[in-house]
Amino acid sequence: MMKDRIIEVISNVCIASEIFEMVVSTDDFPDMVGGQFIHIALPSEAHPLRRPFCIADYDTAEKTVTIVYAVLGEGTKILSKVTAGSQLKALFPLGNGFDLDESFKTIALVGGGLGVAVLPAIPTTWPDREYHSFLGFAQASKAVLIDNLNRKSKIYIATDDGSLGEKGFVTSLLASKLNEIKPDAILCCGPEIMYKSLARELEGIDIPVFISLERRMGCGVGACLVCNCKVKTAKGDKYLRACVEGPVFPMREVIL
Numbered sequence: 263m264m265k266d267r268i269i270e271v272i273s274n275v276c277i278a279s280e281i282f283e284m285v286v287s288t289d290d291f292p293d294m295v296g297g298q299f300i301h302i303a304l305p306s307e308a309h310p311l312r313r314p315f316c317i318a319d320y321d322t323a324e325k326t327v328t329i330v331y332a333v334l335g336e337g338t339k340i341l342s343k344v345t346a347g348s349q350l351k352a353l354f355p356l357g358n359g360f361d362l363d364e365s366f367k368t369i370a371l372v373g374g375g376l377g378v379a380v381l382p383a384i385p386t387t388w389p390d391r392e393y394h395s396f397l398g399f400a401q402a403s404k405a406v407l408i409d410n411l412n413r414k415s416k417i418y419i420a421t422d423d424g425s426l427g428e429k430g431f432v433t434s435l436l437a438s439k440l441n442e443i444k445p446d447a448i449l450c451c452g453p454e455i456m457y458k459s460l461a462r463e464l465e466g467i468d469i470p471v472f473i474s475l476e477r478r479m480g481c482g483v484g485a486c487l488v489c490n491c492k493v494k495t496a497k498g499d500k501y502l503r504a505c506v507e508g509p510v511f512p513m514r515e516v517i518l
């Protein structure tokens with residue numbers, strides 16, 4: 263049974279246009295891996311459903327978890343008003359997270375928009391690999407986590423309007439560097455349309471690709487089936503729960 267933890271908000275600040283970074287801590291700090299998520303209860307009785315966020319990064323010594331979130335609807339607006347020192351309830355770590363085979367020595371990390379929030383925790387979990395981070399944003403004002411990823415990896419940036427890095431899609435930028443970097447695996451998080459374009463760019467190229475799927479979620483622990491997603495198995499198509507069997511899946515198994 264997953265334990266509901268009390269987390270203390272250490273900081274909660276706006277770091278880019280409509281994007282906040284929240285650092286929380288708990289004494290009873292669990293083990294976790296990159297790609298898992300935290301399900302946070304809002305401090306509002308009118309909003310009983312928790313909201314899921316990637317564990318963007320964590321620090322076992324400091325007992326902290328960092329999340330980076332966009333203010334989209336009422337829930338994230340309420341979260342953005344939470345002040346340092348407040349206490350919230352949260353279930354974490356949830357989901358499978360990534361599972362890096364020892365043979366994956368050079369890894370390309372790919373993030374689109376707030377999908378980049380999955381990436382920093384990966385080198386934190388597996389610091390002994392070589393990382394190249396490909397970050398795609400709509401525009402410079404939406405760019406986040408660059409300093410963090412710059413400390414842990416070589417970074418390449420693309421924006422839709424060219425206001426930061428190269429103009430264009432991050433998936434094309436990745437494709438243009440594949441021969442140079444020769445990654446053993448590609449780990450990716452972003453909107454589904456990005457996965458479709460990644461699949462097109464990688465057609466005929468045999469590199470394992472793992473993607474993190476964002477689904478609407480209810481319970482976050484496997485009970486409500488709201489987060490079902492269709493995957494291909496040897497026995498035919500099957501529905502799996504993104505919150506338990508995912509959110510990370512091999513891209514070739516996911517029906518996009």
Ligand SMILES: Cc1cc2nc3c(=O)[nH]c(=O)nc-3n(C[C@H](O)[C@H](O)[C@H](O)COP(=O)(O)OP(=O)(O)OC[C@H]3O[C@@H](n4cnc5c(N)ncnc54)[C@H](O)[C@@H]3O)c2cc1C
Nearest residue numbers: 299313314315316330331332334335336337338379477478
């Ligand atoms: C495993 C997982 C990890 C996530 N990690 C992050 C993260 O690191 N940073 C971040 O900003 N967001 C993340 N999300 C999305 C985040 O949970 C939603 O943006 C948030 O719950 C919206 O709450 P709200 O009450 O503000 O918006 P609502 O009022 O519920 O909805 C506002 C808008 O957001 C969209 N939305 C709501 N929930 C989701 C969802 N699960 N996926 C996609 N769109 C959604 C709605 O369709 C609507 O357009 C993650 C979602 C999942 C499932």
Ligand code: FES
Nearest residue numbers: 480482486487505
């Ligand atoms: S969110 Fe309830 S089963 Fe996944």
